[in-house]
Amino acid sequence: MRIDRLVAILLLLQRRGQVTAAEVAEELEVSERTARRDLEALLVAGVPIYAVRGRGGGWRLVGGASTDLSGFTATEARALFLAAGQAATETPEVRAALRKLVQALPEPFRGQAEAAGASLHVDAQRWGSSPIQHRPPRFLDEIQDAVIRGVQVRFGYVDRDGGQSQRTIHPLGIVAKGSAWYVVAHTDAGTRTFRVDRVRTVEPTDDPVHRPEGFDLAQSWREIADEVERRRTPLEVQALCAPGGMGLLRMLLGDRLEVGRAIHDGRVEVVIRGHNEYALAGELAGLVEWLEVTAPTGVRNQLTWIGHELVSRYGGAADVAEWEADAARARRSQGPKP
Incomplete structure (x- = not known):
């Protein structure tokens, strides 16, 4: 859940003493389902609230309406800031909300509460094709x-x-x-x-x-x-990408793509990292409609070989002959290398 909603719910509970999911939803302009999920997340995280079931029920702070945030125990304060997690660094408003919340805690708890909020960083992208772990590690x-x-x-x-x-x-x-x-x-x-x-x-x-x-x-x-x-992707390829292919390139390559400037014909200079020439050429071959690899020569040669193999397998003899003639003309037009 978002830390700004977390703080808003706690302040709402402190002010009213008891709230329903529908009241939280109306106050925060979210769906009732989202409000209920936020309240349950606070409970699971160890924040001192509880649900009153049945008619006239709702959610209350432990200790009743007179309970304020300074009534947290050290464990509860840590749980609250752990629930905040990565959101603490998202926006100035979120950081301001956390600072206010820290000031509402008793002095002995503030250091550990702040440490809890800064103890976790979430990087959602996996390393390449690393396997998914379904359970947190033991320690x-x-x-x-x-x-x-x-x-x-x-x-x-x-x-x-x-x-x-x-x-x-x-x-x-x-x-x-x-x-x-x-x-x-x-x-x-x-x-x-x-x-x-x-x-x-x-x-x-x-x-x-x-x-x-x-x-x-x-x-x-x-x-x-x-x-x-x-270290995982030591090879760098320079290429030019048509504007229409940039979205696909970003989606497929993620952090391995560096985007540079646009040149005179509108194409964009890009640098793409990969493991080796063979693997990277195979990955980029399907992007030939938008992408022209300019360096290194080894990757260009690998792409040439891939093109020849595709024509040989899926084209007839005439297609192969035409492809080879086109390749020869292209080599001649490039002239000798300086």
């Missing part, structure tokens, strides 16, 4: 708790090659990348990421986390993800 809650409390963690870890080690880290935040979970941590070797599903044991310590000055979880993850993508 996710323990690691996120250490992030919120600001304490170091000792854990057993298995790397991608199966090597086992014991590590002590300064956990700085949790990132959900598609369906995979990572902990971003400060270590003796600098900022590192660890997949939470590879953690085998967790032992929080009482030692405080050393947080790099100016650390921002979302910005740090963008830099990490960009570096990982560069």
